[in-house]
Amino acid sequence: QKPLPNNELSDMYISLSSLYTRLVSMAALQQTPITFQSRSPPSKEITSKFQSHKPLKTSFSGGFPSLKLPKLTVKFAGKSRSRGGTAGAKMADSPAGSYATALADVAKGNGTLETTSADVEKVGKIFSDPQVYDFFVNPTIDIEKKRKVIDEIASSSSLQPHTANFLNILIDMKRIEVIKDIVKEFEVVYNKLTDTELAIVSSVVKLESQHLAQIAKGVQRLTGAKNVRIKTVIDPSLVAGFTIRYGNAGSKLIDMSVKKQLEEIADQLDLGDIQLAV
Structure with missing residues (x-):
């Protein structure tokens, strides 16, 4: 350039x-x-379940x-x-980068990249609440309870089905702890694709x-x-x-x-x- x-x-x-x-x-x-x-805070229905912190003033x-x-x-x-080359390969080196790339590929394939980007941004805001994040990474809480909360999040935040399924996969694979990194990496992937x-x-x-x-x-x-x-x-x-x-x-x-x-x-x-x- x-x-x-x-x-x-x-x-x-x-x-x-x-x-x-x-x-x-x-x-x-x-x-x-x-x-x-x-x-x-992300959503009254969601944050009320986790006693969200008051806004910082x-x-x-x-x-x-x-x-x-x-x-x-x-x-x-x-x-x-660089607008090409090894950027994607570097991102895929990390678990978060691999998950983010996979989600972007699905979204691109079904023509919902923009909407999925908005979904991921919503997810990032929700999991930025320490109470929410701690709930999902807590190994003593039953997976079915976590799935139920994901369903509530998907409904209240109008997430697409494949975005909700993606979160459930992370829960099943016990990788939900990298969700914040996935949100960051998805933004990088999205910016590169667009x-x-x-x-x-x-x-x-x-x-x-x-x-x-x-x-x-x-x-x-x-x-x-x-x-x-x-x-x-x-x-x-x-x-x-x-x-x-x-x-x-x-x-x-x-x-x-x-x-x-x-x-x-x-x-x-x-x-x-x-x-x-x-």
């Missing part, structure tokens, strides 16, 4: 810088505390002084992503859809991917601005956060680490 011409990189930098400026301005005008709440307040626009920082932690670039956008506040679309276009221009999938993360430690992580295993980083700017100032002044109180 050929590198982007300097004028295109400049255009993308100006676009992201403009977005950064708007976000910092919005934060500076904020005078009242804002409370951010994590995503809702984080408080953030205060304004910001006038800040200099940071440089566009792109870090490379390894080689760029030529999709995953970009994780971290920010202090939830970004508007038009801002995310602007970031997606920038990542698409950088990678040449057919599709770009955005995942958002709330990170108060950034102070303001945002970061974009993409590439193979998140090996590339665009850092347009105020935290990064403050760290660079500290390095220049030889002040050591700056401790940010958030």
Whole structure:
């Protein structure tokens, strides 16, 4: 893949810088505390059975002084992503990769790859609850009880039959403990099959859809991917601005956060680490 011409990189930098400026301005005008709440638990019917934890809440307040626009920082932690070759073979080396590839093959074969991807995402959210995960990996709990709960999950979450059967197979083979890894590996397989670039956008506040679309276009221009999938993360430690992580295993980083700017100032002044109180 050929590198982007300097004028295109400049255009993308100006676009992201403009977005950064708007976000910092919005934060500076904020005078009242804002409370951010994590995503809702997967399903009331399911989580009630396992006494799901309460959502995590984080408080953030205060304004910001006038800040200099940071440089566009792109870090490379390894080689760029390959869109073919040995990627699939490497994933299949692990049990989770083998299961994920098998499920993707079934979904691709019956034309339900997109729906199955949505199913796997639901499963990931459900098993992210420690109470749910501990229930299924507990060897003292009867398999039939676990199967019954799987049926309830499939019904309440509208999972496809082959997705529910897949979970039952993991239970029967006593491999349900790798379900979290399977969810991660399936995303990798799905992205490879659909030529999709995953970009994780971290920010202090939830970004508007038009801002995310602007970031997606920038990542698409950088990678040449057919599709770009955005995942958002709330990170108060950034102070303001945002970061974009993409590439193979998140090996590339665009850092347009105020935290990064403050760290660079500290390095220049030889002040050591700056401790940010958030």
